[in-house]
Amino acid sequence: MIHQEVSLNRNEMAALERAWVARCRQGDKQAIEFLIAKHRQRLVRISANILRDQHEAEDVTQEAFLKGFREIHRLRDDRAFSGYLYKIAVRLCMDRLRSRKPEGEIPDQGDGSNGSKIETKILVERLLQQLTPDLRTTLVLREMEQLSYDEVADVMNVPVGTVRSRLHTARARFREIWLEATEGGL
C-alpha cells in the first residue's frame, strides 16, 4: 500500500492519509497498522536523535503511537496527523530528558581537531548531553532534522522568538563547551 503512494502527488497523499485517519477513528485495525508503518521510521529517528539512544527511541515511538491513537479525538484536522504524532514524540522525549539525571563533567578530550572522526563524534555526543532538554531538543530539531524556525516553534509549542533565542543560547553554549573540551584547539 505504501508503494502505491509513490505515484501520488502531495495533495492526493494528504487526502489518502486523511481517509486512513478517519478509518482509525473507527478503530480499523488495517488503518492503524498502515499509519504505524508509515510513520514509525521517522518517529524512531527523531526520538533517537533527541535521546541519543535507539532502544529508548523505540519505546518512545510506541508510547507516541499509543497516546496519539488513544487521544485521536483531540486531532481537529485529519491532514495534520503526521505533525500531531511528531509533536507527541518530541514532547515524550523531552519528558524523558527532564527525568534523567544530569550528566557529570566532560572529560578532557585533548585536541579534538586532531583526533579521529570517531573521537569527535563521541565528544559531540557528550557535549549535547550537557545541554538542558529545551536547548538540546531545539538544537537537534534545527541541526539534525533541518526544521525551519517556524516548524521548530510549532513542534515545541513555543513562539518563534523563543526558538531563535534558544538556538542562539544553545549554539553559544555548545561552542563554548566545545572550545573548553578541545582547549581551543581550532
Place this chain on the structure above:
Amino acid sequence: MSRESRRDLLIDKVRHGEASRSEQAKFDRLMANDPHFRQHVKEIEASVGEIPHLSFAEVAPNQERVESIGRIVRIGIQQKRMEYWSPILVGAITAAVGFFALLQVLAYQPDSQPVNLGNAKAELTDEANRLPTYSETGR
C-alpha cells in the same frame, strides 16, 4: 536583538541555505572584512557543524514490530473506551437501583387500616375435608 544574536542568525541562515541574496552578500562581506566574524564562523562550523553528522539513520521497516505496536494500540484504545464507559454504566445502574428503591419507599404505608369485609363469612373450600374418614368406611 543584540548584534551578536543577529550575526548568529545570519550564520545559521547561510549554513542552512535559507539566506536571501542580501543576507548572503552581507555574510560574504563580513567574512572578507571581519577577522572576528571569520573566527566565529570557523568555530561554529567546527562545533555545531558536527551535530548533523550524528544523526541516526532511519530504522529498517519491520512488519512484526508494526503489528506488535498495532496490537498494543488497539488494547489501549479498548481500555480507553472502558475507562469512558465504565463510570457511565456504573452511574446508570446506581441511578436505576436508587429509582426503584425510591418507588418502594413511596409505596410503603405502615399506618394503613385493614380492609373492612363487613358480614363476610369464611368457608373452607378445601376438598380434602370431604374425603371419607376411617369410621365412615365401617371398619
